[in-house]
Amino acid sequence: MIGPRVEELSDSDAKVDDDFESMSDDELPPELTRTAWASVPELFSCPPPIRDELETQTSKLQDKTIQECLPFLTGKGLKDWQPQLNSHGIPELSRAAHVEFLQDALGDYPPQFAVMDASRMWILYWALAGLSFLGEDIAERVESMIYTFDAAQHPSGGFGGGHGQLPHLAPSYTAVLCAALGATPDSYDFIDRKAMWHWLGRMKQPGGGFSMCADGEVDTRGAFCALVIISLLNLPLELPADSPAKEAGVETFVDGLAKWIASCQSYEGGIGGAPGNEAHGAYTFCALGALCILGPPHETIPRYLNVAALVAWLSSRQYAPEGGLAGRTNKLVDGCYSHWIGGCWALVEAAVAGPGKPGAGPPPSLWSREGLIRYILCCAQGHYGLRDKPSKHPDAYHTCYNLAGFSSAQHVYSYDDAQTEGDEEEEFQGPLSAGFHWRTRDVEVGEVEGKVFDEGDRVAAMNPVYLIPWGCAEKMRRYFEGKVGF
Amino acid sequence: MPKYAEDPAWSDVEPLPQNDGGPNPLAAIAYTEEYSEAMSYLRAVMASNDMSERVLDLTEDIINMNPAHYTVWLYRAKVLFNLNYDLRKEIDWLNDTALKHQKNYQIWQHRQTIINRLGSADGETAFIAKMFSKDPKNYHVWSYRQWLVRRFELWDEGEIEAVEGMIKEDVRNNSAWNHRWFLVFGRDSSAHKEQDVIERELEYAKKAIVLAPQNQSPWNYLRGVLRYAELPVSHVRDFALGFAPADSPDDVRSSYALDLLADVYEEQHQKEEAIKALDLLATKYDPIRARYWEYKKNLLEQPTAAA
Numbered sequence: 001m002i003g004p005r006v007e008e009l010s011d012s013d014a015k016v017d018d019d020f021e022s023m024s025d026d027e028l029p030p031e032l033t034r035t036a037w038a039s040v041p042e043l044f045s046c047p048p049p050i051r052d053e054l055e056t057q058t059s060k061l062q063d064k065t066i067q068e069c070l071p072f073l074t075g076k077g078l079k080d081w082q083p084q085l086n087s088h089g090i091p092e093l094s095r096a097a098h099v100e101f102l103q104d105a106l107g108d109y110p111p112q113f114a115v116m117d118a119s120r121m122w123i124l125y126w127a128l129a130g131l132s133f134l135g136e137d138i139a140e141r142v143e144s145m146i147y148t149f150d151a152a153q154h155p156s157g158g159f160g161g162g163h164g165q166l167p168h169l170a171p172s173y174t175a176v177l178c179a180a181l182g183a184t185p186d187s188y189d190f191i192d193r194k195a196m197w198h199w200l201g202r203m204k205q206p207g208g209g210f211s212m213c214a215d216g217e218v219d220t221r222g223a224f225c226a227l228v229i230i231s232l233l234n235l236p237l238e239l240p241a242d243s244p245a246k247e248a249g250v251e252t253f254v255d256g257l258a259k260w261i262a263s264c265q266s267y268e269g270g271i272g273g274a275p276g277n278e279a280h281g282a283y284t285f286c287a288l289g290a291l292c293i294l295g296p297p298h299e300t301i302p303r304y305l306n307v308a309a310l311v312a313w314l315s316s317r318q319y320a321p322e323g324g325l326a327g328r329t330n331k332l333v334d335g336c337y338s339h340w341i342g343g344c345w346a347l348v349e350a351a352v353a354g355p356g357k358p359g360a361g362p363p364p365s366l367w368s369r370e371g372l373i374r375y376i377l378c379c380a381q382g383h384y385g386l387r388d389k390p391s392k393h394p395d396a397y398h399t400c401y402n403l404a405g406f407s408s409a410q411h412v413y414s415y416d417d418a419q420t421e422g423d424e425e426e427e428f429q430g431p432l433s434a435g436f437h438w439r440t441r442d443v444e445v446g447e448v449e450g451k452v453f454d455e456g457d458r459v460a461a462m463n464p465v466y467l468i469p470w471g472c473a474e475k476m477r478r479y480f481e482g483k484v485g486f
Numbered sequence: 487m488p489k490y491a492e493d494p495a496w497s498d499v500e501p502l503p504q505n506d507g508g509p510n511p512l513a514a515i516a517y518t519e520e521y522s523e524a525m526s527y528l529r530a531v532m533a534s535n536d537m538s539e540r541v542l543d544l545t546e547d548i549i550n551m552n553p554a555h556y557t558v559w560l561y562r563a564k565v566l567f568n569l570n571y572d573l574r575k576e577i578d579w580l581n582d583t584a585l586k587h588q589k590n591y592q593i594w595q596h597r598q599t600i601i602n603r604l605g606s607a608d609g610e611t612a613f614i615a616k617m618f619s620k621d622p623k624n625y626h627v628w629s630y631r632q633w634l635v636r637r638f639e640l641w642d643e644g645e646i647e648a649v650e651g652m653i654k655e656d657v658r659n660n661s662a663w664n665h666r667w668f669l670v671f672g673r674d675s676s677a678h679k680e681q682d683v684i685e686r687e688l689e690y691a692k693k694a695i696v697l698a699p700q701n702q703s704p705w706n707y708l709r710g711v712l713r714y715a716e717l718p719v720s721h722v723r724d725f726a727l728g729f730a731p732a733d734s735p736d737d738v739r740s741s742y743a744l745d746l747l748a749d750v751y752e753e754q755h756q757k758e759e760a761i762k763a764l765d766l767l768a769t770k771y772d773p774i775r776a777r778y779w780e781y782k783k784n785l786l787e788q789p790t791a792a793a
Contacts, residue, residue, distance in 0.1 A: 049771055052698035052700045052701065053698075054657070056658050109516065111521070114521045116513075116515065117521075117554075117555060118552070118554055123512075123513040124513060127512075146508075147508025147510070147511065148507035148508065148511045149507070151506060151507035151511070160557065161556070163507070164532065164533075166557045166560055166561075217595055267671070267709075267713070268706045269706075272664075273629060276672045278660065278661050311778070311781075330660045330702060352781075364784070367775075449776070
C-alpha cells in the first residue's frame with residue numbers, strides 16, 4: 001500500500017455496517033421491500049460459470065464476497081438503502097454526501113485517532129484531491145493547507161508526517177501534490193526546494209532505487225514518490241554533492257532507476273514492492289507511474305517490462321459479478337484498487353497504442369469500464385463516503401481512490417509527443433517532462449460496454465500520472481520552469 | 487496527569503510542544519494529554535540527540551499509544567544501537583507488539599533493522615509462522631521473509647517445506663506460490679536452470695491445478711516457469727486440453743486452461759482455433775475481460791504475431 005490506510009488503523013475489519021447488512025427479500029418487512037435496479041446483465045448478477053469444489057480459506061472468502069456484493073449489484077434484498085437511481089436504473093453518485101464526508105475528513109479528530117498521527121498528511125491529499133475530483137473549489141482551504149504542511153516541513157529537507165517527525169517520501173509526495181492542487185504562487189513557494197533536493201539526494205540508493213526515509217524501506221513507492229516530486233518541482237537531476245550514492249558512482253536521480261523498477265516485475269507480470277515480492281496493484285501503479293515520468297509510456301514501458309505478461313495480469317484483476325478490482329491474484333475486490341489497478345490502464349493502453357499520430361484512433365480499451373462503474377456506484381458507495389466493500393466503513397483513503405478510479409473509467413487518455421491539450425504555451429523544457437503530455441476526453445458510447453452513468457455522475461478528468469485534476473500538474477511545472485535557480 | 491514533567495529523571499529536558507500548523511490546521515487530532523506530553527518530550531530528545539536509556543521507555547510508551555509512528559521506531563533503533571542494548575530482549579518485546587498490531591508495517595521494518603544488526607535469524611521462522619496463522623497473505627511479513635532468506639542464506643533451511651505446507655493448507659494462497667518462485671528461481675546460482683528443476687516445478691504446478699483447475703495461482707506459476715525456461719507453451723498443450731477439450735466447448739473446467747490454449751494455438755499457427763478459444767472466453771467463461779480477449783484476437787491479425 002502506498003501509505004498507511006486509515007482503515008487498517010481502525011478496528012473495522014470484523015464489523016459489518018448495520019445499515020448495509022443485506023437480507024433476503026422474504027425477511028423484509030413489507031414497507032422496506034424495494035424494487036431492484038433496472039435490469040442488470042447476467043454478468044453482474046450471477047456467480048461465475050466455473051466453480052471448483054475444493055474449499056479453502058481463499059475460496060470461502062471469495063464466495064462470501066460475491067454473496068455480500070450481489071444484493072448491492074442487483075438492488076434485490078437490501079434492508080434500508082434507498083438511493084436515488086440514475087437514468088440507467090442503478091444508484092447515482094451521491095455527490096453531496098461524499099463532498100460532506102471529505103469536508104468532515106479535514107475537520108478535527110477525537111483522541112483515539114492518535115494512531116493517524118504519522119499519516120495526517122495523507123488525509124489532506126485524499127480529501128483535497130477527492131473534493132477536486134467531485135468538482136469542489138478548494139481555494140478557501142489553501143491557506144490552512146499551507147500552514148498544516150509547513151509545520152511538518154523538516155529543516156533538513158522533505159516533509160514528515162507532522163511537526164517534529166522525520167522527513168519521509170510519503171508525506172513529501174502528498175505535500176507537493178497538495179501544493180499543486182492549491183495552484184497559487186503561495187502554495188508553490190512554501191516548499192523549500194533546495195532542501196528537498198538535498199534530502200532526496202540522501203534517499204537515492206546505490207542500486208538505483210529510493211528509500212522512503214533514512215534507514216527505511218527501499219520500494220517502488222519510493223521511486224514513484226521521488227519522481228513525482230522531482231518532476232513537479234523541476235529539481236536538477238544531478239545529485240547534490242552530499243549524496244551518499246555518489247560514492248557508488250551514481251550521478252543523477254534517474255541513474256539505474258528504470259532498471260531497478262524492471263527487477264520488481266514478478267513472474268506473474270505485475271510488479272511488487274521490491275525484487276522477488278508478489279505482484280501487487282499499488283506497487284504496479286507506482287512502477288508504471290515512475291516509468292511514465294522517466295519517458296513516454298510507449299517507450300519506457302515496453303523497454304523495461306514484459307508488456308504481454310503485465311497486461312494479462314492487470315486484466316485478471318477484474319472479477320465478475322463484482323465488476324470491481326483486486327490487488328493480487330486470489331485476493332478480494334477492494335474499492336481502493338479502482339485506482340491502483342484501474343489507474344494503470346490509461347498508462348498501459350498508451351504504451352500499447354504506441355506513439356500518437358495525428359488522426360490515429362483512440363488507444364485500445366482493454367478493460368471493463370462498465371464493471372468498475374457498477375462496482376463503485378452499487379457496492380463502494382454508502383450513504384456517506386466510499387469504501388472497500390459493502391461490509392466495510394468508508395474512509396478518506398477509499399473515497400479518494402474510488403473517485404480516482406471512477407474518473408479513469410469515465411475518461412479516455414492518450415499520450416501525445418507534442419504536449420498537453422489546451423496548453424498553448426511553449427513546449428516543456430528540461431528533463432522528466434513526459435508526465436505533461438497527456439490528452440483526455442470523455443469516454444464515448446461504444447467504449448464502455450453498456451453506459452451506466454449520467455452526466456450528473458461524472459467526476460473530473462485528471463492527469464493520469466500525477467492524480468490531480470487536469471491542468472494542476474502542468475501549471476506547477478511551468479511555474480518552476482520559470483524560476484531561475486532555487 | 488503529567489507523567490514526564492513530574493518525573494525527576496526528565497527534569498533536565500525542556501519539552502517541545504506540538505505545532506499542528508497555524509490557527510486552523512486541517513485534520514487536527516485532539517491528542518490525549520498523555521500522548522501529547524510524550525510526543526513533546528520525544529521532539530525534545532530528538533532535537534538534542536539524547537541517546538540515554540530513558541529514551542527507550544519514552545519510545546515504548548509512545549509505541550503503545552501509536553504503533554504506526556515511523557519516527558519513533560527509527561529513533562528507537564538508533565538509541566538501541568547507541569546503548570549496545572540487548573537486541574534479543576528487543577525482539578522478545580517486538581513479538582508481543584507485532585501480534586497485537588497485525589497490519590502495522592513499521593514493526594517489520596524495525597524488526598529487519600534489529601535482526602540485521604543481531605546477525606542471527608534464530609527463532610524468526612517460527613515467529614513468522616505464528617503471524618501467518620493469523621493472516622497467511624500479509625504482504626509485509628512475506629517481504630520480510632524474503633529479506634531474511636537472502637540475508638541469512640536460508641534457501642535450503644526448510645523454506646521449501648514450509649511453503650509447501652502453506653500451499654497444502656490453501657492451494658490458492660498466491661503469496662505462498664510467489665515465495666516458492668523466489669526460493670527456486672530467485673537465488674544467485676545456476677542450479678535452478680537445470681532441466682530436472684524445471685520439470686519438477688512444472689509437475690508441482692500441474693498437481694496443484696488438478697486439485698482445483700479454476701485456480702489462477704498455479705497456472706500463473708506454470709506460465710512463469712515455461713517463460714523462464716524458454717519453453718513453448720505447447721509444452722503443456724495436452725495437459726491444458728484436459729481442462730478445456732477443444733471439441734467440447736461446454737465442458738470447460740478452467741478458463742485459465744482455455745486462455746493458455748489460445749496461446750498454444752497461436753504458437754502453432756492454428757489461428758481459427760485460437761479465435762474460437764478467445765471467443766469462448768469473451769462470451770461464456772470470462773466475459774468481464776471481453777475487451778482483453780478482443781485485444782488478443784486483434785494481435786493475431788498483426789504480422790508480428792506469427793513470428
